[in-house]
Amino acid sequence: MTAYDDLMVFQRETEALGQVMGRLGWDQETVMPPGAAEQRADEMAALEGVLHARRTDPRLGEWLAAAEAPDEVAGANLRHIRRSYERNARVPGRLAAALARETSRAQGIWAEARKAEDVAAFLPTLREVVSLKREEGQAVAQGGDPYDALLHDYEPGTSSAELSAMFGALRPRLVALRDAIREAPKGPKLDGLFDEEKQLALSRECALAFGYDLARGRIDRAVHPFSSGSGSDVRITTRTNPEDPFNCLYSTIHEVGHATYEQGIDPIHALTPLGQGASMGVHESQSRIYENQLGRSQAFCHWLFGRMRDLFGDFGIADEETFYRAANRVHEGFIRTEADEVQYNLHVLLRFDLEQALMRGDLMAEDLEAAWNDRFLADFGYAVDRPSNGMLQDVHWSAGLFGYFPTYTLGNVYAGCLHRALREAVPGLDARLARGDAGAAVDWLRERLQRHGGLREPRETVVHAIGGEPSEEPLLGYLEAKFGALYGL
């Protein structure tokens, strides 16, 4: 046994225990009895303790010092393990414990504050979380940029400067597109009540059309849609709203994007650091291309209209082209997760700029609400009406997930690049989508990107897939062309 072999035996067990933690999370959100919450917290804390001890185990340092990489796969595994070990070793145990305690506590306080529309009740704990995360960022950055250090937890190899340049190019053209659409006649809406069991049946049909393997997954209902697990046990959840079948259908297709990415990774990487998506941004590129560039395409919408008419009868939409416009309706709204393709990234850009300012000490927690509301009005053209529609809407900051938000828009940018390359590589795609078959697109994504898992750095993963450098241009071009046509701009 070489040092690398010893390291990987240990690492595989750690990865397996990480999967167990994922199962507990899934269980908690889907099937756990309501009275079990407190005991479950103890169970997860015990398992988290085991995982933390393994991720900071001094033997990792010894193995890493002695290990040599015989090939590309081994090199990538060492890179992942080394990064994680060194990162964790830089965070004092006292700080890690304080963060775990404070972010756990903060989530309850945030949920209460959101319900009560009470920003002031959230500020003390937000201040504390910001302070601890800044301390963590500084500890990890070792003189570098603390925000970038946190960003690397979700998107290794990316810098906030790079993202700011990319996002800076996005923002004015998205605002201009939004402005133009506001001047145009409003898009059509579905009208009626949609049987929830039929919604679930159709969302299952869509999941299969997008390549989800139910022998290695399952679909359940939960309050929030999510994908959970890697390898041969990747489960998704969805939800239904009798007035809005798009919620169920497109959140399912979105989660299927995440889930088929995990399912599509080469099994030789199972239970290693390469057996998961390359980063949050690359993950989001898969969920968004499935949901939007494919799932909300004209061709797929035409097929979907037929299936929905079969299942639900008349719902106030005369033809497939009107249906396509309804599925892509741009609407006023405050909530990021409910936003259309045009406005979604404006939500993310707002958070990205504000969280950088918080982390760098340029914005104080008590000034966040005003900063949020000013920026929102400038970018969206209408004013935030209450905190739950503004700075209290997302869980991320109370959970300490600073650096996470930009990966959403980076994922959309990557999805734009992948979509352009996909269309060039698979010319007959629309004819297939119009038959409800996304298989050719999924196959291309699997072959070019998904199967490699974490083998390459996130950006390199996309470069390899598209055969060139990623930029925001394909996403902007796609949005301007699609919504220009939809709204006759």
Next chain:
Amino acid sequence: MTAYDDLMVFQRETEALGQVMGRLGWDQETVMPPGAAEQRADEMAALEGVLHARRTDPRLGEWLAAAEAPDEVAGANLRHIRRSYERNARVPGRLAAALARETSRAQGIWAEARKAEDVAAFLPTLREVVSLKREEGQAVAQGGDPYDALLHDYEPGTSSAELSAMFGALRPRLVALRDAIREAPKGPKLDGLFDEEKQLALSRECALAFGYDLARGRIDRAVHPFSSGSGSDVRITTRTNPEDPFNCLYSTIHEVGHATYEQGIDPIHALTPLGQGASMGVHESQSRIYENQLGRSQAFCHWLFGRMRDLFGDFGIADEETFYRAANRVHEGFIRTEADEVQYNLHVLLRFDLEQALMRGDLMAEDLEAAWNDRFLADFGYAVDRPSNGMLQDVHWSAGLFGYFPTYTLGNVYAGCLHRALREAVPGLDARLARGDAGAAVDWLRERLQRHGGLREPRETVVHAIGGEPSEEPLLGYLEAKFGALYGL
């Protein structure tokens, strides 16, 4: 922090991780995607490794040496932890690993052999498991009886000599009762097909009638009924057969007995060694008294008949008294888990004697089939027709669970004692059972036995509950009276 405090912090985490293992087992049997089996084995092996390391952690020895018990609860915790630690410390790591590997392998081989009715295919692996378990028993017994050492894994404080005396008194009277019933006219049977959703609804109603708390539990379908978990997350499973609603109803009530025992333990014992049932035998006393002495009582059957007529209409049973006889019908059969109250313990006694002989080297694996079939004919009066109805029917021996079988009958003996005491303490019980209300019985059991969890040794748990010494006499008296009346003997 005293040594006892340190020990209990560590122990609570171990107990929490043990609960996590239980959740994985539940998940595997109910909701796991079929393609996830191999990865799940890796996940459970990793968690088992963590648990094994904690259960043999040298710090336990140090804490145990230094810890003092300030009160009865602490004394009981120390007793449990010390017994488990000393037991595990006596088993060499090499032997523990070989046992884990061989019993895991053996279960697949056993399942195949049972399907193929091929005893010879099972013998080599049975020989190996027997040899490893004998070695383990010898290591743990340290000069004492190796079978007793294994028995103590399930029933601490009991000896095979004690059980043999008790079971020796049971056997002739059970055989005589069975003989007499065979001479009498056969009992009535239900006739028809029973909607499976309605069976599940009725079994849920029965679960609630027997005190199952669904806020801290849930009911799902699985191939085999089981109860899983402790504290505030105790789940049960059931199954349905359209021709046999009793299977669903009584297996549910049985599992509710196990589950309410766990749910009924004082929350101060949660995530400690006292926060679980006292032993397998005491556990089985709860499941069996719920299922048989209460669930198959004349009074409860009268209520159940009414509910079944409401739900299923006519099923060939004219009145509640005929229904009571149908629910207690003694029938020829080969399978322990399907046996009636009269014959059930004869199945267990057979296995108890044969597994002792295997463990003590008095019976070789290759002679097991003949020994099984001879004994079966003698006790049951009809011959085993094929191995899956004989020595290949149960999973226990392939899983290495030698010493487990006798706890089933010990549980029935305890149930007999508890039932006698319950009837004396709660005189109006039948009137309540006849209204489908088992609450008074459950309350008595909870107060006298369940809430104490593992505070006392198993036998002492029963002594405390009944206020006297347990014996086989109440069970025999109950069976002879009940079935004497049912069959006009």
